[in-house]
Amino acid sequence: xxxxxxxxxxxxxxxxxxxxxxxxxRGEVLGLLGPNGAGKTTTMRMITGFLPPAAGTALIxxxxxxxxxxxxxxxxxxxxxxxxxxxxxxxxNYLAFIAEIRGFTGRAREExxxxxxxxxxxxxxxxxxxxxxxxxxxxxxxxxQALLHDPPVLIMDEPTDGLDPNQKHIVRTxxxxxxARKAIVISTHILExxxxxxxxxxxxxxxxxxxxxxxxELKTRSRNHGAVELTVTSPSGDLVNKLQGLAAVARVESQxxxxxxYPRASGDGSSxxxxxxxxxxxxxxxxNVTALKTLEGRLDDVFRELTESxxxx
Amino acid sequence: xxxxxxxxxISKRELASYFESPVAYVFMVVFLMLLGFLTFFVARFYENxxxxxxxxxxxxxxxxxxxxxxxxxxxxAEERRAGTxxxxxxxxxxxxxxxxxxxxxxxxxxxxxxxxxxxxxxTCAYLGAPxxxxxxxxxxxxxxxxxxxxxxGMLTSALTRNQVISFxxxxxxxxxxxxxxxxxxxDLLVHWAPGWLVRCVAAFSFMPHYEAFxxxxxxxxxxAYYLSVIVFMLFGTHLVLENRKAA
Numbered sequence: 001x002x003x004x005x006x007x008x009x010x011x012x013x014x015x016x017x018x019x020x021x022x023x024x025x026r027g028e029v030l031g032l033l034g035p036n037g038a039g040k041t042t043t044m045r046m047i048t049g050f051l052p053p054a055a056g057t058a059l060i061x062x063x064x065x066x067x068x069x070x071x072x073x074x075x076x077x078x079x080x081x082x083x084x085x086x087x088x089x090x091x092x093n094y095l096a097f098i099a100e101i102r103g104f105t106g107r108a109r110e111e112x113x114x115x116x117x118x119x120x121x122x123x124x125x126x127x128x129x130x131x132x133x134x135x136x137x138x139x140x141x142x143x144x145q146a147l148l149h150d151p152p153v154l155i156m157d158e159p160t161d162g163l164d165p166n167q168k169h170i171v172r173t174x175x176x177x178x179x180a181r182k183a184i185v186i187s188t189h190i191l192e193x194x195x196x197x198x199x200x201x202x203x204x205x206x207x208x209x210x211x212x213x214x215x216x217e218l219k220t221r222s223r224n225h226g227a228v229e230l231t232v233t234s235p236s237g238d239l240v241n242k243l244q245g246l247a248a249v250a251r252v253e254s255q256x257x258x259x260x261x262y263p264r265a266s267g268d269g270s271s272x273x274x275x276x277x278x279x280x281x282x283x284x285x286x287x288n289v290t291a292l293k294t295l296e297g298r299l300d301d302v303f304r305e306l307t308e309s310x311x312x313x
Numbered sequence: 314x315x316x317x318x319x320x321x322x323i324s325k326r327e328l329a330s331y332f333e334s335p336v337a338y339v340f341m342v343v344f345l346m347l348l349g350f351l352t353f354f355v356a357r358f359y360e361n362x363x364x365x366x367x368x369x370x371x372x373x374x375x376x377x378x379x380x381x382x383x384x385x386x387x388x389x390a391e392e393r394r395a396g397t398x399x400x401x402x403x404x405x406x407x408x409x410x411x412x413x414x415x416x417x418x419x420x421x422x423x424x425x426x427x428x429x430x431x432x433x434x435x436t437c438a439y440l441g442a443p444x445x446x447x448x449x450x451x452x453x454x455x456x457x458x459x460x461x462x463x464x465x466g467m468l469t470s471a472l473t474r475n476q477v478i479s480f481x482x483x484x485x486x487x488x489x490x491x492x493x494x495x496x497x498x499x500d501l502l503v504h505w506a507p508g509w510l511v512r513c514v515a516a517f518s519f520m521p522h523y524e525a526f527x528x529x530x531x532x533x534x535x536x537a538y539y540l541s542v543i544v545f546m547l548f549g550t551h552l553v554l555e556n557r558k559a560a
Contacts, residue, residue, distance in 0.1 A: 049403055050403050052555075069407075070405045071405075073403060073404065074405045076403070078403045080396065080399040080400055081396075084395055084396030084397045084400050085397060086395075086397055088330055088333040088334050089326075089329075089330065093329070097322060097325075097326045098404070100322040101319055101323075101404050101405065103318070142400070145400065
């Protein structure tokens with residue numbers, strides 16, 4: 001539904017986006033991750049036709065955004081960063097304007113605006129000027145603008161940025177509710193959001209893709225993935241030594257009361273590690289181990305490893 | 314089909330936005346009071362004892378010089394500052410439709426304000442038998458002049474996100490185009506420059522074309538002049554927008 005092909009863009013000497021390609025199908029929610037300035041917004045602006053790419057292009061439902069921009073934009077809903085909407089306008093009037101541009105007329109237009117206001121939970125504020133609304137409402141007005149024509153492809157630049165936890169929850173619920181019918185791209189630097197709503201994530205660093213996979217896949221790249229964490233209440237010296245002696249253990253980190261044993265090989269090595277540790281604990285009941293768990297790894301760690309290690313290249 | 318619909322929708326929105334803020338009302342009051350003052354007290358409409366609107370139309374270029382750039386300065390600069398240009402230009406509209414829509418909205422807005430000067434026409438008609446052709450020509454010339462000012466203001470508005478810069482730039486450009494044909498300026502050139510240069514500079518000026526309309530002379534060349542200024546400036550706006558949307 002959305003195919004991004006070798007997008008490139010530079011501003012002066014800075015190469016903001018270098019050769020970014022990916023594809024998003026119906027039912028997918030793709031998370032674009034990356035530190036500030038990594039090129040997420042520039043990438044989205046090129047996909048939505050706001051910025052012309054230096055090279056490459058994006059196909060939206062088969063329409064090339066550079067060659068047939070109007071056709072492509074018709075299939076697209078876009079929520080720009082910071083939700084820029086006309087502050088002087090009333091919510092209803094603004095959405096009526098969008099509906100007119102989207103080709104709705106007469107009764108159909110009014111009906112469409114009413115439906116959109118309802119589904120975006122804006123009924124309470126529909127006759128207020130947008131400039132008087134709270135950030136959460138403003139964000140939803142802009143989201144309503146993007147959703148009004150029920151586009152098959154939806155691009156959202158930091159949809160939950162600056163919202164309070166309740167407002168974030170509302171926006172995420174809305175995204176999840178429509179995910180099955182659309183191809184969605186969101187950018188964010190909030191990693192919990194990726195785990196909450198994204199089916200796939202791409203990490204961008206210095207304008208290039210450094211990782212592309214499901215959140216679970218990305219987590220396996222974490223150095224913690226598959227390690228076993230023990231919580232020990234009364235530590236004893238030979239615990240660490242004995243753990244170190246196990247065949248499946250690569251190394252042991254001890255930060256009492258937590259002790260982490262890392263496997264030699266990931267995947268299969270991890271289950272062997274667990275077995276060995278369990279039998280070791282059975283043999284030494286006096287160690288007082290109160291908790292034992294296999295770590296999944298954390299997206300934060302993967303994110304930091306991928307976006308810090310390559311600084312300056 | 315799409316072209317008309319989009320241009321109309323953008324135009325309607327833009328026109329409404331003048332009236333959604335106090336801008337429209339401030340403009341009307343200032344324009345009408347200023348023009349009234351200049352016509353009656355400076356140009357001495359009553360004392361002249363002539364039922365014509367020459368003193369009235371004489372001041373239009375000068376009042377427009379302040380007001381039209383002020384009406385145009387927000388058209389793009391504000392969109393840039395607030396970031397709404399991103400939402401607007403990622404809708405299925407072309408930059409051309411957006412430019413034309415905004416231009417027409419501002420032109421209609423100025424037209425509405427100019428139309429509110431109708432009492433002076435009635436006054437004139439009550440006092441004597443004014444030359445109808447001169448009045449119609451005067452209004453036409455006034456509207457076209459406003460359109461040319463607006464197009465200049467539109468271009469300077471697209472160049473910056475700062476409305477003040479846009480305003481100052483367009484006042485300066487409009488002032489130059491106004492004065493290029495003003496006798497004191499052409500007199501400066503006459504003594505040393507070849508005649509064709511004097512005529513060339515003067516031909517770029519708003520003034521001679523404006524004066525022709527005031528006399529009630531509707532010359533196709535004057536229409537062509539104003540329309541080509543407008544088209545040229547709007548085309549420039551298009552270039553600027555295409556090249557620096559995000560700036």
